[in-house]
Amino acid sequence: MRTSPNRLVATVFGAVYLLVGLLGFAVTGGISFFATEGGLLLGLFAVNPLHNVAHLLIGAALLIAGLASVPAAKAVNTTIGAVYLLLGIVGFFIASTALNILALNTPDHFLHLASAIVLLGAGLAADKVVSRNRTASV
Numbered sequence: 001m002r003t004s005p006n007r008l009v010a011t012v013f014g015a016v017y018l019l020v021g022l023l024g025f026a027v028t029g030g031i032s033f034f035a036t037e038g039g040l041l042l043g044l045f046a047v048n049p050l051h052n053v054a055h056l057l058i059g060a061a062l063l064i065a066g067l068a069s070v071p072a073a074k075a076v077n078t079t080i081g082a083v084y085l086l087l088g089i090v091g092f093f094i095a096s097t098a099l100n101i102l103a104l105n106t107p108d109h110f111l112h113l114a115s116a117i118v119l120l121g122a123g124l125a126a127d128k129v130v131s132r133n134r135t136a137s138v
Helices: 004-028 048-067 068-096 104-126
Strands: 038-039 045-047
Touching: 004 038, 004 048, 004 068, 004 104, 045 048, 045 104, 048 068, 068 104
Parallel strands: none
Antiparallel strands: 038 045
16 A cells, blocks of 8 residues: 555655754764763754764664555554653653763754654544454344
8 A cells, every 4th residue: 555644654754854864964073972961953953973873773664664565554653652752752751861862952842743743643643444243243
C-alpha cells in the first residue's frame, strides 16, 4: 500500500531528520562531541555533533522503514514516537545539567513532543486493519 499514512509520515520525517542532521554539522564546527551547550540550528534549536548523529540515525531509520513496508513504517513510527515523547519530557529536567549530552534546549523539547504526537498518532492510529469474524451467528 504505497499511500499508507505510516509510510508517508516515516518517509517525510526521515528526509527532514536527515537534512536536519546534515545542516546541524554546519553550526557545530569546533564544538565538542558531547558538549552540553551547542550551536543553534535555524537560530533556535541547540545541537552538538552527537545530536546531529542522532538526527542522521533517526532520519535513516524512518526513511528506510517508510520505503520498505507498512508494518515496518508503523513499528518505526511508534518506536521513535515513544522515544521522542520520553525525550521531550525528560529534556525539561536535564537541560541545565551535565546529563544534557545532546545539548537540548526548550525549543528542542517542544519540537520533540510535537514529533512524538505525529509519529505516535500515525503509528498507533493509522493503517488499522479490521479483522472480520466470518463465523455464522447461532
